[in-house]
Amino acid sequence: MDDLLYGTRDKRGDWRPRKRLEVAPFWDWPLSPGKLLRWFLGYVWPWNAFHMATALLYWCFVVPDIETMKVLSIGWALWLYAVNAAAIFTMYGAVELFYYVRRKQGSRFKYNTRFPSENPSDVFWFKSQNIDNFLRSFLISIPAWTVVEVLMLWCFANGFVPWLSWADHPLCLLFLVLAAPMIHEVHFFLIHRALHSPLLYKWVHAVHHNSINPSPWSSLSMHPVEAFAYHAVALWHLLLPSNPVVALFQLHVAGFGAINGHIGFDKLELTDEATLDSHAYAHYLHHRYFEVNYGGDGVIPLDKWLGTWHDGSAEGEAMMNERFRQKRERLNAGNTSRN
Numbered sequence: 187m188d189d190l191l192y193g194t195r196d197k198r199g200d201w202r203p204r205k206r207l208e209v210a211p212f213w214d215w216p217l218s219p220g221k222l223l224r225w226f227l228g229y230v231w232p233w234n235a236f237h238m239a240t241a242l243l244y245w246c247f248v249v250p251d252i253e254t255m256k257v258l259s260i261g262w263a264l265w266l267y268a269v270n271a272a273a274i275f276t277m278y279g280a281v282e283l284f285y286y287v288r289r290k291q292g293s294r295f296k297y298n299t300r301f302p303s304e305n306p307s308d309v310f311w312f313k314s315q316n317i318d319n320f321l322r323s324f325l326i327s328i329p330a331w332t333v334v335e336v337l338m339l340w341c342f343a344n345g346f347v348p349w350l351s352w353a354d355h356p357l358c359l360l361f362l363v364l365a366a367p368m369i370h371e372v373h374f375f376l377i378h379r380a381l382h383s384p385l386l387y388k389w390v391h392a393v394h395h396n397s398i399n400p401s402p403w404s405s406l407s408m409h410p411v412e413a414f415a416y417h418a419v420a421l422w423h424l425l426l427p428s429n430p431v432v433a434l435f436q437l438h439v440a441g442f443g444a445i446n447g448h449i450g451f452d453k454l455e456l457t458d459e460a461t462l463d464s465h466a467y468a469h470y471l472h473h474r475y476f477e478v479n480y481g482g483d484g485v486i487p488l489d490k491w492l493g494t495w496h497d498g499s500a501e502g503e504a505m506m507n508e509r510f511r512q513k514r515e516r517l518n519a520g521n522t523s524r525n
C-alpha cells in the first residue's frame with residue numbers, strides 16, 4: 187500500500203499523516219450528524235469492542251467464583267497474573283513479531299523510520315530497548331495491573347461497594363461502558379500531567395520516556411508507581427455505582443489499550459487492501475516532544491483546553507515551539523533575577 191497517499195515522508199524517512207488530529211466532533215458546533223456517526227463507529231470499533239470482548243471472556247472463563255474472591259489469596263492472584271501475562275504476550279507479541287521482527291510492512295506508515303533494535307543505548311537494561319521494556323512490563327506493570335484487579339474484585343465479592351445488576355440497571359451500565367474510555371482519558375491525563383512535574387518525572391516517569399521511539403513493548407514499560415497509578419483507573423468503579431464486568435472493561439482499556447499509543451505505525455496493513463488505524467499519533471508526538479498531548483485522542487480534549495495539544499500539523503508544531511520559547515524565557519528570567 188502506498189503510504190504517501192495518506193501522508194508525507196521527510197529527509198530522514200520519517201512519515202507523518204497529512205490529516206491533522208481532531209478532537210471528538212461533539213465539541214465542534216454546529217454538530218454534523220455524519221461526522222458524529224463516523225466518530226462513534228470508530229470509538230466503538232474495533233478497539234473498544236475488543237476490550238469489551240476480553241472483559242467478557244475474563245468474566246466467563248478466568249475470574250474465580252465469588253466465594254473464592256471473598257478471601258484474598260496468592261493462589262487466585264497468581265492465576266490472574268498468569269492470564270494477564272499470557273494475554274499481553276500474545277497480543278503485544280503478535281504486533282511485535284509481524285511489524286517489528288518480520289517487518290511485514292517495512293516502514294510504511296511508520297512515524298520514526300528506525301526500529302528500536304537498531305539503537306542500543308545505555309539507558310536501557312542490557313542496552314536494549316526491547317529487552318528492557320519487555321522485562322519491565324512482565325516484572326512490574328502486569329503485577330501492578332493484577333494487584334488493582336484483585337483489589338477491585340475482592341471489594342465487589344465482599345459487597346463493600348454497590349454492584350448494579352445488568353437486569354435492573356441496563357441503561358446506567360451501558361452509559362458507564364460508553365463513558366469508560368473517557369474516564370480513562372481523564373484519569374490518564376491527570377496522573378500523566380502530575381508525572382511530568384520535575385520530581386515525579388525524574389524519579390518515576392523518566393523510565394517510560396526512555397523510549398523516544400516507542401514500540402509495542404514500550405506500552406507497559408513503567409516505574410512501579412506509574413504502573414499502579416495507571417491501572418488504578420479501574421478503582422473508579424468502586425466509587426461509582428458499577429458492576430465488575432464494567433470495571434474489568436475499564437482495566438482492559440488501560441492494560442490492553444496501552445499498545446495503541448505505542449504501535450509506532452499510523453496504520454497496520456492487515457492485507458493488501460485492509461488497514462487498521464492504530465490511533466497512535468497523539469501519544470507518539472508526546473514521546474517525541476515530551477510536553478504535548480498528555481491525554482489521549484481528544485475525546486475529552488483536556489490538552490486542547492489547557493494549551494498542550496499538538497495536532498500533528500505545521501501550525502500545531504509552531505504553537506508548541508512558541509510555548510517552549512516562552513517557557514525558556516520565563517526560566518531564564520527566573521535564573522537572572524536569582525543571580
Ligand SMILES: [Zn+2]
Pocket residue numbers: 394400405447448469473
Ligand atoms: Zn507512552
Ligand SMILES: [Zn+2]
Pocket residue numbers: 378382391395472476
Ligand atoms: Zn509522559
